[in-house]
Amino acid sequence: MGKRVGMEVSIAAAEVVGLCDVDVIAAYPITPQTHIVEHLSELVAEGHLDAEFVPVESEHSAMSTCVGAAAAGARTFTSTSSQGYALMAEICYIASSLRLPIVMAVANRALSAPINIWNDHADMMMSRDTGWIQTVAENGQEVVDLLLHAYRVAEDPRVLLPVIVNLDGFTLSHMIEPIWLPDKEEVDRYLPPYKPKLRLDPRNPMTFGPVGMPEVYTEAKKAQDEAMNGALPVIIEAWGEFEKQFGRAYRPVETYKTDGAEILFLTMGSISETAMTAVDKMRAEGKKVGLVRLRLWRPFPAKELVDVLKRAKAVAVVDRAMAFSTRSGPLCVEVKAALYDHGVSPYVQNFIAGLGGRDVTVEDFEAMAAKTGDGLSKGLPMAYEIVNVRE
Amino acid sequence: MKKAKASPSHPLDALVRTERIPHIWCPGCGIGTAFSACLMALHTSGLDLDKTVMVSGIGCSGRAAGYTRLDSYHTTHGRAIPFATGMKLAKPELQVIVFSGDGDLFAIGGNHIIHAARRNIDLTVLCVNNLNYGMTGGQVAATTPTLAKTTTTPRGNPEQPFNLPLLVYAAGATYVARWTILHTRDLTQSVQEALHHKGFAFIEVLAPCPTGYGRRNKERPLDTLKLYQERTLIKNGANPAEAFLDFERGVVLGKFVEEQRPTCIEMYDRTCRLPDSAAG
Ligand SMILES: Cc1ncc(C[n+]2csc(CCOP(=O)(O)OP(=O)(O)O)c2C)c(N)n1
Ligand code: SF4
Ligand SMILES: [Mg+2]
Numbered sequence: 001m002g003k004r005v006g007m008e009v010s011i012a013a014a015e016v017v018g019l020c021d022v023d024v025i026a027a028y029p030i031t032p033q034t035h036i037v038e039h040l041s042e043l044v045a046e047g048h049l050d051a052e053f054v055p056v057e058s059e060h061s062a063m064s065t066c067v068g069a070a071a072a073g074a075r076t077f078t079s080t081s082s083q084g085y086a087l088m089a090e091i092c093y094i095a096s097s098l099r100l101p102i103v104m105a106v107a108n109r110a111l112s113a114p115i116n117i118w119n120d121h122a123d124m125m126m127s128r129d130t131g132w133i134q135t136v137a138e139n140g141q142e143v144v145d146l147l148l149h150a151y152r153v154a155e156d157p158r159v160l161l162p163v164i165v166n167l168d169g170f171t172l173s174h175m176i177e178p179i180w181l182p183d184k185e186e187v188d189r190y191l192p193p194y195k196p197k198l199r200l201d202p203r204n205p206m207t208f209g210p211v212g213m214p215e216v217y218t219e220a221k222k223a224q225d226e227a228m229n230g231a232l233p234v235i236i237e238a239w240g241e242f243e244k245q246f247g248r249a250y251r252p253v254e255t256y257k258t259d260g261a262e263i264l265f266l267t268m269g270s271i272s273e274t275a276m277t278a279v280d281k282m283r284a285e286g287k288k289v290g291l292v293r294l295r296l297w298r299p300f301p302a303k304e305l306v307d308v309l310k311r312a313k314a315v316a317v318v319d320r321a322m323a324f325s326t327r328s329g330p331l332c333v334e335v336k337a338a339l340y341d342h343g344v345s346p347y348v349q350n351f352i353a354g355l356g357g358r359d360v361t362v363e364d365f366e367a368m369a370a371k372t373g374d375g376l377s378k379g380l381p382m383a384y385e386i387v388n389v390r391e
Numbered sequence: 392m393k394k395a396k397a398s399p400s401h402p403l404d405a406l407v408r409t410e411r412i413p414h415i416w417c418p419g420c421g422i423g424t425a426f427s428a429c430l431m432a433l434h435t436s437g438l439d440l441d442k443t444v445m446v447s448g449i450g451c452s453g454r455a456a457g458y459t460r461l462d463s464y465h466t467t468h469g470r471a472i473p474f475a476t477g478m479k480l481a482k483p484e485l486q487v488i489v490f491s492g493d494g495d496l497f498a499i500g501g502n503h504i505i506h507a508a509r510r511n512i513d514l515t516v517l518c519v520n521n522l523n524y525g526m527t528g529g530q531v532a533a534t535t536p537t538l539a540k541t542t543t544t545p546r547g548n549p550e551q552p553f554n555l556p557l558l559v560y561a562a563g564a565t566y567v568a569r570w571t572i573l574h575t576r577d578l579t580q581s582v583q584e585a586l587h588h589k590g591f592a593f594i595e596v597l598a599p600c601p602t603g604y605g606r607r608n609k610e611r612p613l614d615t616l617k618l619y620q621e622r623t624l625i626k627n628g629a630n631p632a633e634a635f636l637d638f639e640r641g642v643v644l645g646k647f648v649e650e651q652r653p654t655c656i657e658m659y660d661r662t663c664r665l666p667d668s669a670a671g
């Protein structure tokens with residue numbers, strides 16, 4: 001039986017990775033991710049985890065080491081944030097294109113410049129098109145659950161893609177929360193032993209990563225796109241199995257008090273919990289506001305999202321990163337595209353909030369709801385606003 | 392604006408962004424001493440400080456650029472040297488100083504330093520070597536002694552550290568020295584020499600990191616300073632191959648190398664530019 005513990009979320013993340021029989025962990029420290037890999041190095045040092053822990057000299061090497069180890073058939077893990085992600089990005093494309101089921105936790109943090117170690121989603125958005133499956137956690141329990149789910153999905157022979165589990169830096173990574181940690185037997189029941197389908201093997205020599213001439217490159221990219229789309233049902237299926245075994249349910253798109261809502265917020269990550277408090281308050285005041293949370297960022301669950309959003313008169317999309325000059329945050333760009341594709345056109349208002357650790361409060365959500373309601377009722381043009389900017 | 396209370400002034404105040412003080416460095420940290428030795432050398436160097444730039448990477452040592460009241464560049468982790476290289480090539484009249492940590496210069500940025508030394512580009516590089524990544528909480532670095540404990544080597548470091556003076560010398564550096572923060576005068580003088588040296592000048596500064604390294608290796612700041620006093624030997628001109636850092640056997644300090652070789656820019660001008668007569 002698993003146990004309920006009070007634990008720093010980063011430590012819990014390391015604990016569950018430790019239960020997953022990883023073979024190789026390659027890591028370079030960066031705030032706010034560092035506690036995750038430090039704790040893994042302790043698990044290895046104390047003999048709780050039989051893995052190679054490689055304290056490499058940069059994130060570029062961390063991901064390269066994971067790629068090498070995964071190509072040799074190992075189960076691998078790394079973790080990073082922000083600038084570290086930026087440095088490893090080159091190899092992240094390689095990992096997904098070589099179909100290596102690496103799992104990585106990203107403790108989301110703003111990108112420089114100016115140098116900022118606090119939370120937003122710039123790194124998550126930077127990794128958007130690297131071909132990795134990406135899930136997003138809102139609290140510590142979800143970090144643990146999603147990491148376990150990540151290995152199962154990544155290694156599924158129908159998927160074979162790397163997975164990022166996003167958790168907000170500090171606001172999540174450094175919190176001490178009550179968490180239900182599974183035990184080894186439960187993990188083993190959920191996660192079958194890794195049987196690599198594609199691996200370097202002297203008896204069956206294979207070349208990884210050779211040149212793809214114009215004659216094959218397009219086909220390779222199309223195959224990757226199809227693999228990503230094909231992953232969606234497997235992701236949902238693995239969450240279904242998870243619910244059966246552990247009793248906690250996950251969906252690509254999750255809702256909170258959406259019944260009868262006229263205005264729907266759309267959020268990602270730990271900010272969603274503040275949004276829920278705000279929705280509770282506004283509902284108590286009789287305002288028809290609800291919340292939609294995107295759990296799965298890649299593959300992008302466009303249809304599932306539209307099915308929920310189409311019921312509202314207005315959508316307030318809260319972005320935590322910039323997409324300079326598009327007059328939309330990166331999340332909102334995709335939401336608008338999905339709505340357009342499905343022929344639905346609610347009033348969409350986009351807010352950029354919580355950049356570089358700027359706090360987003362219940363009052364901020366109330367103000368955003370008021371602005372969206374105002375724009376809707378007055379028929380104002382759909383707007384884009386960076387909230388709480390000091391002029 | 393009138394200040395309520397006049398704060399005591401410091402002889403180096405003119406070179407420090409006092410509005411950023413208090414600094415982040417821990418009690419017992421060696422970086423501050425290395426930093427003031429560097430500033431003192433600049434202050435007394437006779438150089439035109441309006442043409443002097445301080446470049447740092449990321450780390451506790453890397454905070455130096457942000458604290459210096461000069462044109463300064465706080466770059467990304469590991470990239471101080473290429474930033475500095477670009478600056479020097481664009482404006483060769485600038486005096487460019489790189490002040491950064493061992494992790495920054497030799498782990499994540501290790502590739503850059505060997506190439507800068509190879510080219511003999513005219514930079515002055517100060518590396519604060521505190522044997523670990525201080526800023527992120529004391530993880531193993533490329534300079535951590537074998538068997539030393541860090542947060543990522545809880546049972547001791549299985550690897551061998553770099554000998555920094557030997558590495559940069561082998562790569563082509565033309566001025567190489569090593570001091571500790573206990574040897575402040577020698578260090579200050581060495582920085583002055585390095586500033587006036589033509590070509591790639593490198594100074595390793597040994598400094599305690601009581602919070603990251605000291606705590607886990609049962610070395611309090613004073614213990615580290617004692618090692619610096621009792622287990623070091625000043626040996627100017629020593630072969631950098633003797634400079635392996637091992638306090639059990641003793642550590643050599645001093646100016647190991649001072650040579651002349653055409654600099655990167657001189658070689659470039661000589662080789663890649665058309666002679667005036669040939670130009671259109
Ligand atoms: C690309 C990238 N990876 C990781 C980090 C996190 N990080 C900041 S400082 C540092 C190590 C600093 O060590 P060192 O250069 O020795 O400086 P010290 O703090 O010891 O003075 C690391 C790993 C970062 N800022 N950027
Ligand atoms: S962590 Fe170490 S290097 Fe950083 S300021 Fe503290 S003592 Fe100095
Ligand atoms: Mg250091």
